[in-house]
Amino acid sequence: MSEPLNFKQELTCVFGQPIAENPSQCMMEAAYKDCGLEWRYQTIEVAPENLEQAIGGLRAMGFRGANLTIPHKVAVIQYLDGVSDAAAMMGAVNCIVRKDDQLIGENTDGKGFVQSLKELTDPQGKKILMFGAGGAARAIGVETALSGAAEITIVNRSTQRGEELAELLKEKTGIPVTFVPWEGNYSVPEDVDVVINATSIGLFPDVDAVFPIDYSSLKPNMIVSDVIPNPPQTHLLREAAKAGCPTLDGLGMLVNQGVIGFKLWTGVDPDPRVMRAALEEVFGV
Structure with missing residues (x-):
C-alpha cells in the first residue's frame, strides 16, 4: 500500500x-x-x-x-x-x-516604521511632526517615543481624536506631545527633523490628492515619510523630493x-x- x-x-x-x-x-x-x-x-x-x-x-x-x-x-x-x-x-x-x-x-506597524526610519536616521533625540491620529499614527507615535524621540507634534483635523492621541502618548511614554488643529495648508516649523504622513491622503485610488501643507516650509534637513504603500511615490513624497528632503515611502x-x-x-x-x-x-x- x-x-x-x-x-x-x-x-x-x-x-x-x-x-x-x-x-x-x-x-x-x-x-x-x-x-x-x-x-x-x-x-x-x-x-x-x-x-x-x-x-x-x-x-x-x-x-x-x-x-x-x-x-x-x-x-x-x-x-x-x-x-x-x-x-x-x-x-x-x-x-x-x-x-x-x-x-x-x-x-508591528510602529516597529516596522521605526526600522524603516533608522535606514536614514535614528529617531532618538529627534523632533517628530505627524499628520493623523488613527491607528497608524497611534502605533508610530508609541514606537518613535519608545525609541527616544525628543518630542512629537500631532496635526489632525479632528480635535477630539488629536487630543486623545496626544494625551495617550504623554501618559504612556512620558515625552512632550503637542496637538495642533489642521486648518488649511499646514506650515512645518523649521526645527522639525522628521515629517510623517500617517493619514490615507493620496492612497489609491485617490492618487492625485494634494497633501495640504505649505511645501515651501519643507527644508532639506527634514526627512519626509509616508505610510501609504500604494502608490509608493505619493504627491507628498514627490514634492518633498523637489524640496531636497530625503524621503521614505510606505513600502x-x-x-x-x-x-x-x-x-x-x-x-x-x-x-x-x-x-x-x-x-x-x-x-x-
Missing part, C-alpha cells in the same frame, strides 16, 4: 477588507518560498459582526498567526488571550501570534512590519529584499 499523502501546511492569514490582489499576501508567500517553508498566507474577508467566530476558527484550524486590517485592530483584543506591552499601550493589534495554545496580540514600513511578523510566526529571519521585490512587482515600481 502506498504512503498516505500529507496535505498539512502551516497557515497564516490577514483578516480585513477585500482587495483584488493583496500585496501582503504576495510579499509573505514570496518570503515563505525563499526560506523553503511550506506555509501559506491567506486573505480572508471578515465582517465586523463575524470577528469573534473568525478568531474561533483560527484557533480550531491551527493557524500559526494572522494580520488584521481596519476595522478589526481594536475589536479583536477582547477575543485574544493576551497582548504585548506595546500593543497594550496602543490599544490596537495588527498581528496575532500563536504561542502554544494561546493567541497573543502584537502590533519600507510594510516590508519591515512583515519581517517582524514573519519572525514571530516562524522563528526564521526572512530576506527583506525578496519581500520588497514582491511588493515592487505588485505595484509596478
